[in-house]
Amino acid sequence: MSIRLHGASLRHGQVLALDGIDLCIEAGERVAIIGPSGAGKSSLLHLMASALRPSSGRLELLGEQPWTLSGRARQRLRARVGLVHQAPPLPPRQRVVTAVLAGRLGQWGTLRGLANLICPLDVPGARQALADLGLADKLFVQCGQLSGGQLQRVGIARALYQRPQVLLADEPVSAMDPVLADHSLGLLNRHADVNGVTLVASLHAVELALAHFPRVIGIRDGKVAFDCPADAVTQALLDALYANEQLLAQQPVPGPSLVVQIPRC
Amino acid sequence: MNRAINWLVLLAILAAVVGSFVYLGLDLRALVGNGGLEQMGEYATRFLSPDLSSGHLRAVGHGALETLAMSGLGTLLAMIFGLLLALPAAGRFGWPLQGAARLLLNGLRAIPELVWAALTVLAAGLGPNAGTLALALHTAGVLGRLFAEALENAPPEPAAAIRLQGGSQVAAFCFGTLPNLWPQLLAYSLYRWENNIRMASVLGFVGAGGLGQMLYTTLSLFQESQASTVIVAMLVLVLLVDAASDVMRQRYVRA
Amino acid sequence: MLIPNARDPATLPRLLLMLLALVLLWPGLQLSELNPGVLLEAENRRQMGNFVSAFWPPAHEREFLDLLLEATLQTLAVATVGMAMALLLAVPASLLASRALSLGAASRGGRPGFWSQTLRLPIRGLLVFLRSVPEIVWALLFVRAVGLGPTAGVLAIAITYSGMLGKVYAEIFESVDQRPTHALLQAGSGRLGAFFYGILPSAASELVSYTVYRWECAVRASVVMGFVGAGGLGQQIDLSMRMFAGAEVASMLLTFLVLVFFADQLSRLLRGRLT
Numbered sequence: 194m195s196i197r198l199h200g201a202s203l204r205h206g207q208v209l210a211l212d213g214i215d216l217c218i219e220a221g222e223r224v225a226i227i228g229p230s231g232a233g234k235s236s237l238l239h240l241m242a243s244a245l246r247p248s249s250g251r252l253e254l255l256g257e258q259p260w261t262l263s264g265r266a267r268q269r270l271r272a273r274v275g276l277v278h279q280a281p282p283l284p285p286r287q288r289v290v291t292a293v294l295a296g297r298l299g300q301w302g303t304l305r306g307l308a309n310l311i312c313p314l315d316v317p318g319a320r321q322a323l324a325d326l327g328l329a330d331k332l333f334v335q336c337g338q339l340s341g342g343q344l345q346r347v348g349i350a351r352a353l354y355q356r357p358q359v360l361l362a363d364e365p366v367s368a369m370d371p372v373l374a375d376h377s378l379g380l381l382n383r384h385a386d387v388n389g390v391t392l393v394a395s396l397h398a399v400e401l402a403l404a405h406f407p408r409v410i411g412i413r414d415g416k417v418a419f420d421c422p423a424d425a426v427t428q429a430l431l432d433a434l435y436a437n438e439q440l441l442a443q444q445p446v447p448g449p450s451l452v453v454q455i456p457r458c
Numbered sequence: 459m460n461r462a463i464n465w466l467v468l469l470a471i472l473a474a475v476v477g478s479f480v481y482l483g484l485d486l487r488a489l490v491g492n493g494g495l496e497q498m499g500e501y502a503t504r505f506l507s508p509d510l511s512s513g514h515l516r517a518v519g520h521g522a523l524e525t526l527a528m529s530g531l532g533t534l535l536a537m538i539f540g541l542l543l544a545l546p547a548a549g550r551f552g553w554p555l556q557g558a559a560r561l562l563l564n565g566l567r568a569i570p571e572l573v574w575a576a577l578t579v580l581a582a583g584l585g586p587n588a589g590t591l592a593l594a595l596h597t598a599g600v601l602g603r604l605f606a607e608a609l610e611n612a613p614p615e616p617a618a619a620i621r622l623q624g625g626s627q628v629a630a631f632c633f634g635t636l637p638n639l640w641p642q643l644l645a646y647s648l649y650r651w652e653n654n655i656r657m658a659s660v661l662g663f664v665g666a667g668g669l670g671q672m673l674y675t676t677l678s679l680f681q682e683s684q685a686s687t688v689i690v691a692m693l694v695l696v697l698l699v700d701a702a703s704d705v706m707r708q709r710y711v712r713a
Numbered sequence: 714m715l716i717p718n719a720r721d722p723a724t725l726p727r728l729l730l731m732l733l734a735l736v737l738l739w740p741g742l743q744l745s746e747l748n749p750g751v752l753l754e755a756e757n758r759r760q761m762g763n764f765v766s767a768f769w770p771p772a773h774e775r776e777f778l779d780l781l782l783e784a785t786l787q788t789l790a791v792a793t794v795g796m797a798m799a800l801l802l803a804v805p806a807s808l809l810a811s812r813a814l815s816l817g818a819a820s821r822g823g824r825p826g827f828w829s830q831t832l833r834l835p836i837r838g839l840l841v842f843l844r845s846v847p848e849i850v851w852a853l854l855f856v857r858a859v860g861l862g863p864t865a866g867v868l869a870i871a872i873t874y875s876g877m878l879g880k881v882y883a884e885i886f887e888s889v890d891q892r893p894t895h896a897l898l899q900a901g902s903g904r905l906g907a908f909f910y911g912i913l914p915s916a917a918s919e920l921v922s923y924t925v926y927r928w929e930c931a932v933r934a935s936v937v938m939g940f941v942g943a944g945g946l947g948q949q950i951d952l953s954m955r956m957f958a959g960a961e962v963a964s965m966l967l968t969f970l971v972l973v974f975f976a977d978q979l980s981r982l983l984r985g986r987l988t
Contacts, residue, residue, distance in 0.1 A: 244899040264816050272901030282892030284914035295910040299901025306906040355900065453641045453711055456649040467986055475797045478790035482863050494859075501858050527744035530737075535747075568970045572937050572947075576954055581761045582751040590745045591752065656847040663849070663941060667745075677853060689850060696845040 194256060195220040195359055195391040196241050201250035203236050203415075210236040212415040213250065218393060220358075223385055225402035225423075226395040228412035229435050234395035235279065237412060238363045241393065242276040243267065255358060272299025275357030277394075279364040281348030285337030289328075289347055292336055293319040296355035322350040325380055327373075341368035349377060353384060360385060362394035366401070374398070378405045399431060504682040508690055515687070518672065522691045524586050525668035529658040529699070532593030533651045539594065540601030541643070547602060548609035563606070566599025571657045575666040586667030593658060597650050604646045612639050641711045648703040648711070655699040659692045669695075767959025771967060780949065781968055788945035788972070791863045791938075792931035795870025796924075802875035807882035810836040813894060813912055814886070814904045837883075843876025852938040866943030870931050881923055889915040921987045925980040932976045936969055946972070 196218040203211040210233045218224055226234050239245045240252065243259040252259060254274065259267050275296070283292045290313050298306050308314065316332070323329050326346040331339065339347065345368050352360060362381065366374035378394070382405050385392035396402045402409055403423050411418040411426075411434045418434050419426070545551070547559035574592035582588045617634030625633070662670025669688055676685040751757055810833055812818060815825040848869045855865035886908075894911030902910070939947020946969055953961035 242899060244895075268816075268898075268901045268903065270901070271899060274901070276896070276899065278892075278896060282890070282896045282911075284890070284893050284911065286917070287893075287910070287914040291910065291914075295897060295902070295906075296900070298897060298903070298906040298910060301906070303903050303905045306903070307909060310909050453645055456646065464987065467983065475793055478793040478797075481786065481790045482794060482867065484794065484864060484867065498858050523740075524744045527741040531741050531745050531747055535749075568973055569966065570933060570937050570969075572940050573950065573966070576951075577761070577764075578752070580764060581757045582748075583757075585746055586744065587746040587748050587751065590747050591749060660847050660849045663853070673850065673853070677857060689846065692847070692850065693842070693845050696847075697841070700845070 194253070195222070196255075196393070197253040198240070198247075199251040199253075201240060201247040201252060203233075203240055203245060204248040205236075210415055211240065211247075214415075214417060216410070216417065216420075218391060220391055221385075221389045222408060223382055223392045223406050224394075224408045224410060225406035226393065226410050226412055227397075227399055227402050227434070228395075228418070232412045233415040234412055235363050236415075238276065238361050238393065238395055241359075242274055242361050243271060244276065268299065272355075273357055274359045275352035275355045275361065277345075277348050277352045277360070277362040277365045279345075279367055280341070281344050281351070283336040283344065283347065285335065287336050289323070289334055289336060289339070290316060290319045290332050292347055293322055293351045293354050296351040296353075299355075318354060319350075322354040323347070325353070326350055326377060342370070342373065345369060346373075346377065349381065353381075356388075357390065359391045360393070362392070364395055364397060367397055374401060375404075382406070501682075505686040505689070507683050508686040509681075509683040510687065514684055518669070518687050518691045521669040521672050521688070522695055525655070525658045525670075525692075525695060526699070528586050528590045528593060528661070528668055529651060529655040532590045532658065533597060533647060533654050535590070535594035536597030536601050536650065537643075537647050539598035540605050543598065543602040544605035544609055547606040550609075559602075560606075563599050563602040566595055567603060568599070569596065571596045571661065572664060575661045576664045579665045584665045584667070589658060589661040589666030589668055592661060592666060593654050597654060601646060601650055605643060608639060608642045608646070609635070645707065645711045648707055652700055652703050655696055659695065764957065764959055767957075768963035770960065771964035772958070772960040773964060777961065777964070781946075781965065784939075784944075784946045784949045784965075785968055785972060787863055788935050788939070788947075789932065791866040791935040791943070791945055792870065792928060795867045795935065796874060796928050796931050798867065798871035799874035799878055800924075802871070803878035803882060806836055806840060806875070806879040807886065808908065809833070810840060810879065811883040811886040813883075813889075813891060814908055816898055816904070818895075837880070840876045840879040840883075843872055844874075844880060845876070846873070848873035848934050849938055849941060852943045853941045856942045861942045861944070863944035866935050866938045866945065869938060869943065870934060873934075874927060874931060878924065878927060882920065885916050885919050885923070886912050889919075918987075922984045925983045925987075929973075929976045929980045933973065936972075 194217070196216070198214050198216040200213045200215060201211060202209065202213055214237065226237060228234050236245065240247055241254070243252065243254060246260055254270060257266075257270055259270055262270065291310065294309055294313060294315060301309070305314070313319070320329050320332055323332060323346075326349060328343060328346050328350065331343065331347075336344065336347065345365060349362070349365055352362070360381070365381065366377050369377060378401055381392060381394065384390065392406075394402075394406070403426060407423055408421070409423050409426050410420045411430065413434055419430050421430075543559050543563055546555040547563055549556045571592055574595050575589055578588040578591045578595075582591060612635050616638065617630040620630040620634045621627075658668055658670075660670040660673075662668045662672065663674050665671065669692055673685055673688045673692075676682075676688060752761075808814065812825050812829075812833065815829045817829050818825040851869035851872050852865050855868045859865055859868070889912055893915070894907045897907040897911045898904070935943070935945055936947045936950075939945040939949070940951045942948060946965060950962060950965050950969075953965065
């Protein structure tokens with residue numbers, strides 16, 4: 194048993210992002226989550242990663258309940274779970290090698306983490322993780338100089354380098370071109386398959402989900418719409434899932450902004 | 459290469475710190491050990507019972523108000539003079555005036571408040587007037603330079619558009635430049651006000667009025683309990699001004 | 714009909730604000746006895762003139778220059794040592810006081826819990842207290858406690874600046890992008906690790922630039938603190954002023970200008986180099 198949710202709900206202020214989700218994902222399973230924008234895919238993954246606390250209901254992760262553990266024990270549990278963010282939150286001035294090696298901060302002691310900052314200790318490891326994604330030449334470049342797709346691959350490399358038992362990926366390939374997206378998803382799946390890692394990924398592109406994952410979960414309005422093997426997903430199910438999807442409202446164009454320097458004293 | 463230079467710079471900083479310690483020959487152990495700490499503790503305990511008699515409180519209250527008025531008016535005067543000097547210093551009236559204004563601003567800014575206060579006390583006699591003028595003179599230099607920088611960085615397009623419609627220079631400044639500029643000017647002025655309240659409370663050390671004069675005399679007479687009341691009043695004053703300036707910043711600068 | 718909209722809704726608040734300002738201005742003028750005219754009165758002008766006319770030529774005897782060099786070096790050393798000691802206290806205090814490293818906040822969308830807020834309060838309070846008493850007051854107190862000389866100046870700078878640096882550092886940690894830190898904390902890393910990998914890369918340049926700027930301020934402050942007997946240039950300026958030795962005051966003010974200019978340039982260089 195890898196992940197289990199019992200009636201888990203999540204409330205962002207007035208909005209109910211997730212509404213009584215019951216879900217069970219076995220160890221070593223590979224699952225894709227699909228659904229229209231704003232359906233709660235991202236919230237579900239953050240909930241599974243114990244990054245967000247459910248407003249009600251229960252989460253079991255690797256046989257433990259993260260929100261009943263002490264802070265220290267929860268940090269140890271989190272070190273065994275990897276989350277790939279849609280827009281990887283990397284400081285622009287950090288070098289790629291450091292960003293990747295930061296994946297194992299939860300497993301390393303503080304001293305080792307600090308030493309690694311001054312002089313990267315495991316350059317071959319980081320290079321290997323990046324080489325699989327075709328980014329080995331960017332090892333010593335600052336994160337701020339990479340494009341969105343390259344940043345996403347750095348985020349994946351960091352999660353792979355972490356060697357987690359559960360790998361959660363939130364739209365991991367949304368900024369990549371189709372060929373690269375296919376390659377990266379293939380890599381994630383191979384890694385999960387070979388190492389017996391549980392893989393859960395949310396995806397925008399239905400065809401990628403059907404092509405790579407044996408099990409597919411459809412989410413709509415914070416509820417599970419369907420949950421079945423990939424070959425049982427029919428056009429009717431998909432049409433119902435994406436019915437009257439609202440086109441995303443255009444982002445308002447930001448006007449000229451006034452920058453005021455406030456001296457700190 | 460770049461990294462190597464950075465390491466060298468860090469090493470130089472470290473050497474400077476160690477060198478400074480050695481140069482001063484600070485004997486921290488003598489300060490702490492050998493009964494030094496107890497002595498200091500004993501000295502500190504004498505401050506623990508502030509004098510709260512009504513006569514003293516009234517005097518402290520008056521001193522506090524005087525200090526507040528000095529800091530406020532000093533900053534206000536400095537804002538006016540600063541803006542007047544910033545216009546030429548930002549090159550609005552040609553380069554000869556720009557050079558002269560910059561020189562004046564740098565001179566005003568470079569001399570610390572306390573030295574200005576010593577000079578104004580000489581000229582204007584003891585009392586808060588000297589302190590206010592000293593604050594105004596130094597702060598005008600600081601604000602003038604900051605204002606000039608803000609003026610130079612202000613986008614020229616809105617003012618140019620008004621000029622293009624046939625507006626005068628003054629109209630272009632008031633309707634094109636100032637609306638974008640004044641939050642920045644206010645932010646700088648509030649920051650200086652926070653500085654000036656601290657300075658105003660110590661200018662009295664050289665006879666320029668306010669709480670500082672009281673603190674200096676009470677400490678010289680070894681009246682620690684009275685001095686402690688004055689220090690508490692300074693603390694309250696500083697916290698009050700910081701809070702007021704924060705409220706104004708939230709209200710007028712960030713909005 | 715336009716009549717309901719004819720009046721600007723901002724009129725009344727502005728009018729009241731203006732009235733309030735005028736009401737406050739009057740007692741302010743009374744209390745500060747402001748009268749810039751005195752600077753221009755003939756009697757006072759002559760007195761100032763006498764003092765200032767002694768400024769030229771600045772004193773430049775051999776002995777005096779040696780004394781000047783000694784005092785200048787002492788001023789610089791006081792500022793540097795004071796800053797170093799302030800950092801010792803400021804860095805741990807800022808880490809404790811900052812909300813950026815709250816484990817609770819990482820899993821609650823950035824809002825720390827009630828207890829983690831409450832436990833940070835005393836440290837914040839201490840920092841505010843340290844920075845709110847002006848350094849020169851601390852210097853005055855320490856001069857009485859440990860005697861005349863640079864030790865009092867060092868302690869005063871260390872205390873005031875640890876408060877300033879600690880508070881501003883904590884604010885800087887909170888002002889940078891929190892997502893990298895939260896991601897690291899959510900991936901199980903320790904707080905210190907999350908700080909060094911998530912916050913420091915984004916905050917380093919601002920931290921360095923603020924620290925160098927504060928060092929520059931410390932140089933000015935250590936000059937000013939000399940006026941209450943904490944050593945350095947200030948003490949010499951004070952002595953010479955009491956003796957109405959205009960020439961000495963002039964050369965010391967010139968030295969001070971050079972020192973400030975030098976500190977300004979050095980801090981600009983360091984900021985360019987290290988950020």
